[in-house]
Amino acid sequence: MRDASDSTKENPPPVGQRGGSGFNRRDFLKGSGAAVAATAVVTAVEESIAQDKKATKNLVAAKAGPVKLDINGKAHTVTVEPRVTLIDVLRNDLNLTGAKEVCTTTNCGSCTVIIDGKPVYACATPAVSCVGKKITTVEGLGDGTNVDDVVKCFVKHDATQCGYCTPGFVVATRAFLNANPGAGMDAIRKGLGGNICRCGTYDGVANAALECAAAAKPAAGKKGAK
Amino acid sequence: MAERKFAWPARAENTLIGKDIQRLDGVAKASGQAKYTADINSQGTLFARLATCPHAAAKLTAIDPEAAKKVNGVRAVHLFKKVGDEMRWDGELIAAVAADRAEQAADGVKAIEATIKYEVLPHFVDDNDVEGAKKADRFQQLTQKAEGDVEAAIKGAAAVHKGHYGIATISHMCLEPHGSHCEWKGDDLGVHLSTQNVSGTPGQFAEPLGIEASNVTVTSDYEGGGFGSKFQADEWGVACAKMAKETGKPVRLMLDRATELKTGGTRPSGFIDVTVAADADGKVVAWDSVHWGTAGIGGGGVDVGQLPYPFKFPNSRVSQIGLKCNVGPNRAWRAPPHPQLCAMTQTVLDDLAAKLKMDSLEFFKKNLEYTLNDKAGVYAAELEIAAKAIDWKAKWHPHGQAGKGAVKRGLGMAFHRWGGGAGPCTCTVKIHPDGSVESFLGSQDIGTGTRTVISITMAETFGLPLSGVKVHLGSSKYPQSGASGGSITVGGVCGAHRRASQTALWEIFDKVAEKYKLESADGLVARGGNILNGKDTVCTWKQACSLLGQMPLEVKGEGPKKDGLTSDQVGGVQMVDLSVDTETGLVRIHKFVCVQDCGLILDELTARSQVLGALIMGIAYSLSEEQIMDNKTGRYINVDLQNYKLPRIGDVGELVAIMYQPDSEYDRGVVGLGEPPVIAPGAAISNAVANATGVRVPVLPLTPKRVLDALKGGKV
Numbered sequence: 001m002r003d004a005s006d007s008t009k010e011n012p013p014p015v016g017q018r019g020g021s022g023f024n025r026r027d028f029l030k031g032s033g034a035a036v037a038a039t040a041v042v043t044a045v046e047e048s049i050a051q052d053k054k055a056t057k058n059l060v061a062a063k064a065g066p067v068k069l070d071i072n073g074k075a076h077t078v079t080v081e082p083r084v085t086l087i088d089v090l091r092n093d094l095n096l097t098g099a100k101e102v103c104t105t106t107n108c109g110s111c112t113v114i115i116d117g118k119p120v121y122a123c124a125t126p127a128v129s130c131v132g133k134k135i136t137t138v139e140g141l142g143d144g145t146n147v148d149d150v151v152k153c154f155v156k157h158d159a160t161q162c163g164y165c166t167p168g169f170v171v172a173t174r175a176f177l178n179a180n181p182g183a184g185m186d187a188i189r190k191g192l193g194g195n196i197c198r199c200g201t202y203d204g205v206a207n208a209a210l211e212c213a214a215a216a217k218p219a220a221g222k223k224g225a226k
Numbered sequence: 227m228a229e230r231k232f233a234w235p236a237r238a239e240n241t242l243i244g245k246d247i248q249r250l251d252g253v254a255k256a257s258g259q260a261k262y263t264a265d266i267n268s269q270g271t272l273f274a275r276l277a278t279c280p281h282a283a284a285k286l287t288a289i290d291p292e293a294a295k296k297v298n299g300v301r302a303v304h305l306f307k308k309v310g311d312e313m314r315w316d317g318e319l320i321a322a323v324a325a326d327r328a329e330q331a332a333d334g335v336k337a338i339e340a341t342i343k344y345e346v347l348p349h350f351v352d353d354n355d356v357e358g359a360k361k362a363d364r365f366q367q368l369t370q371k372a373e374g375d376v377e378a379a380i381k382g383a384a385a386v387h388k389g390h391y392g393i394a395t396i397s398h399m400c401l402e403p404h405g406s407h408c409e410w411k412g413d414d415l416g417v418h419l420s421t422q423n424v425s426g427t428p429g430q431f432a433e434p435l436g437i438e439a440s441n442v443t444v445t446s447d448y449e450g451g452g453f454g455s456k457f458q459a460d461e462w463g464v465a466c467a468k469m470a471k472e473t474g475k476p477v478r479l480m481l482d483r484a485t486e487l488k489t490g491g492t493r494p495s496g497f498i499d500v501t502v503a504a505d506a507d508g509k510v511v512a513w514d515s516v517h518w519g520t521a522g523i524g525g526g527g528v529d530v531g532q533l534p535y536p537f538k539f540p541n542s543r544v545s546q547i548g549l550k551c552n553v554g555p556n557r558a559w560r561a562p563p564h565p566q567l568c569a570m571t572q573t574v575l576d577d578l579a580a581k582l583k584m585d586s587l588e589f590f591k592k593n594l595e596y597t598l599n600d601k602a603g604v605y606a607a608e609l610e611i612a613a614k615a616i617d618w619k620a621k622w623h624p625h626g627q628a629g630k631g632a633v634k635r636g637l638g639m640a641f642h643r644w645g646g647g648a649g650p651c652t653c654t655v656k657i658h659p660d661g662s663v664e665s666f667l668g669s670q671d672i673g674t675g676t677r678t679v680i681s682i683t684m685a686e687t688f689g690l691p692l693s694g695v696k697v698h699l700g701s702s703k704y705p706q707s708g709a710s711g712g713s714i715t716v717g718g719v720c721g722a723h724r725r726a727s728q729t730a731l732w733e734i735f736d737k738v739a740e741k742y743k744l745e746s747a748d749g750l751v752a753r754g755g756n757i758l759n760g761k762d763t764v765c766t767w768k769q770a771c772s773l774l775g776q777m778p779l780e781v782k783g784e785g786p787k788k789d790g791l792t793s794d795q796v797g798g799v800q801m802v803d804l805s806v807d808t809e810t811g812l813v814r815i816h817k818f819v820c821v822q823d824c825g826l827i828l829d830e831l832t833a834r835s836q837v838l839g840a841l842i843m844g845i846a847y848s849l850s851e852e853q854i855m856d857n858k859t860g861r862y863i864n865v866d867l868q869n870y871k872l873p874r875i876g877d878v879g880e881l882v883a884i885m886y887q888p889d890s891e892y893d894r895g896v897v898g899l900g901e902p903p904v905i906a907p908g909a910a911i912s913n914a915v916a917n918a919t920g921v922r923v924p925v926l927p928l929t930p931k932r933v934l935d936a937l938k939g940g941k942v
Contacts, residue, residue, distance in 0.1 A: 091267075202873075
């Protein structure tokens with residue numbers, strides 16, 4: 001975790017200076033289609049700076065600045081460069097380590113968070129693109145004792161082994177069930193296809209999600225029950 | 227006084243053992259509260275990134291660490307290689323850069339990479355090219371073994387089958403990559419290490435750092451997957467400690483995804499040319515095989531000592547060739563090397579059965595008498611259960627007779643064995659005078675439920691709820707316990723805890739008998755939070771523990787011992803029902819059944835999970851995942867989760883785990899289960915594809931391309 005004082009000391013070297021940032025926009029965007037729209041503003045700024053200085057390569061990231069984020073209902077301000085991803089801010093700046101960084105290429109879902117109600121891969125989401133949005137991480141789904149039903153169902157169905165992919169799966173499941181209450185098994189197997197587990201907990205995950213989905217059918221359930 | 231013996235409770239008396247018990251760290255893991263090594267963020271932590279070799283073989287001719295040191299935020303640069311050193315695979319480590327922020331460390335890596343020059347050397351990476359290996363001087367003749375008269379047996383056989391089979395290299399692909407967080411306090415080094423070997427790694431840090439092992443504490447509360455690849459401190463772990471020392475700040479260094487795949491561990495490939503023969507009755511009379519593959523630059527490959535697997539046929543001959551390839555080093559991968567041996571044996575035998583026009587199940591049943599470890603009877607029982615679960619009798623058809631239509635359905639089966647004997651463990655069990663119970667051991671919970679099964683063992687012994695006992699593991703400062711590899715942990719730790727707990731309980735019983743003036747402690751049992759004499763409650767557990775006085779009772783547990791609490795040798799059978807789309811080459815699993823024995827089962831829920839997980843990992847290496855090397859550049863080209871294909875939740879079909887535990891199994895005591903069910907999926911799935919299509923797709927994984935090539939009769 002970074003010292004609180006460090007986050008104000010960001011001072012990237014001038015453009016073109018040897019030993020400066022090797023940040024390269026194309027490398028950053030490569031393979032991260034989801035991030036393209038989100039970074040448009042940032043990269044436009046970089047390009048204008050670069051053109052001004054007549055630099056043709058090694059585009060330098062824009063300067064670090066304060067980024068205010070609403071995470072789990074709390075306001076946090078971090079001072080980071082625009083290229084810094086939400087997953088790095090969550091894990092390294094704010095010590096919210098429930099979301100994991102596994103693939104960095106938007107393939108595995110271990111970094112899943114909910115932004116304005118939608119599940120998002122935080123590994124390819126620049127933190128600056130989240131300003132003004134509501135971010136929910138797995139930590140926002142319970143404090144370890146008073147936890148979300150999805151967490152309870154995951155434990156009941158043993159949908160965890162090493163557990164490293166589990167928080168991402170839990171958040172993805174919560175977001176999926178919010179959008180699809182009462183989903184059946186086929187829909188669950190499609191809807192949770194954005195996450196990867198290596199130990200092989202899919203059977204437990206699917207059954208956990210199914211039980212949560214059944215419990216989330218209040219209307220039908222109440223009518224049927226006396 | 228009656229003789230006191232270490233033993234598990236009578237099966238019918240158990241309140242916890244053998245039930246579905248939710249894992250105790252489940253909430254911590256699912257709610258994101260569990261802290262893995264990659265999550266350790268002590269104040270001021272620096273973040274490290276790596277520069278690796280982009281060539282399969284090269285000599286380092288220039289490198290300038292100063293370039294990275296000038297980068298904003300960079301605090302330390304560590305060089306793994308110096309000018310003149312040779313790199314032998316794509317992904318070998320060159321340098322590490324630690325900086326205040328991760329992106330600054332990445333900038334530092336780019337800066338140092340700009341100064342690196344290589345002299346590129348010739349490489350060889352094709353592990354299936356024996357002739358090429360000879361030409362390139364990468365050929366290595368390894369073991370040969372022979373028993374009986376193979377030629378004569380083949381000559382006199384009723385059916386002979388010849389074929390070529392194989393299984394590709396895979397990477398461990400741990401989701402939490404290898405790595406550590408190192409922090410010095412004076413001369414003492416604290417390491418959070420993503421490891422399967424808490425007790426065994428302090429010395430691996432101490433020696434290269436020139437300090438005493440007693441100065442090192444290795445901690446691993448949680449580990450995000452190891453699968454056999456995380457037993458070592460590794461050069462990057464030592465580098466992390468060195469950079470932490472140099473900067474006076476904690477450093478976290480985890481491998482990036484590509485390096486995790488290239489350097490963090492692979493399972494060796496195996497290819498085989500084989501001739502196998504049977505008599506008219508369907509009994510195998512001869513096995514003759516030549517095997518090749520690679521385990522990396524040192525050559526080697528799959529240890530074929532146990533080919534044909536798991537059989538001992540009357541006549542057999544096996545020889546092995548190693549190919550020295552410029553690929554990352556191999557590491558133990560779940561049940562080494564049984565998955566490869568199983569895939570390279572039971573596919574061959576299934577084709578022999580087809581040649582004999584026999585039902586695969588009947589054929590394998592006929593040959594059970596040749597299986598090892600006196601397990602033929604157990605296999606036979608398990609085969610019956612599995613066949614019923616998958617409806618073998620109704621659904622099986624001869625290979626290739628799946629009817630018309632592009633999508634063909636088929637059944638396949640295979641079976642496996644594994645040792646799984648209890649590993650070394652020492653633990654300290656403490657009973658406090660207030661009745662609270664805790665234990666300490668330098669083991670680790672790698673996802674198999676170690677904490678949970680130890681808690682079950684102690685709580686069952688003391689007649690307490692699970693909440694009445696605490697387990698402390700994951701620190702090298704606790705009593706030494708073995709590494710978690712070889713499926714030896716659960717037997718090891720639970721045997722030791724049962725011994726310690728029974729010993730403690732007997733001492734408490736003696737005090738109770740004395741205090742309450744009982745004739746003998748023989749009739750005492752601990753149940754439901756009370757001490758009972760027969761059916762009469764003598765006192766509560768807390769009252770009993772208060773007799774200890776002021777000091778806790780501390781008992782050391784040890785193992786393994788041959789006292790019946792644990793044993794070894796497990797087996798299991800697997801049957802799969804799948805479809806093959808002969809137009810796209812796509813294989814779809816409908817149902818996958820595993821019937822598995824592992825002696826006494828402590829927690830049915832986590833045991834089933836272990837089996838289900840193994841089936842899914844088996845589906846992965848059978849259908850999609852593999853290391854893809856580019857022969858031209860010598861590079862490992864699919865080093866991300868987009869191109870290294872793992873199944874997702876919709877790709878695995880219906881999975882059925884049936885734990886085989888008649889009293890004869892319960893009475894064997896605890897045997898490890900971690901690895902065995904991952905052994906048979908390759909052969910079972912390949913056999914089902916052959917059954918569906920009538921064509922053997924010889925090399926795993928059965929990707930759409932390989933399936934289509936085989937269907938076209940092309941080169942595979």
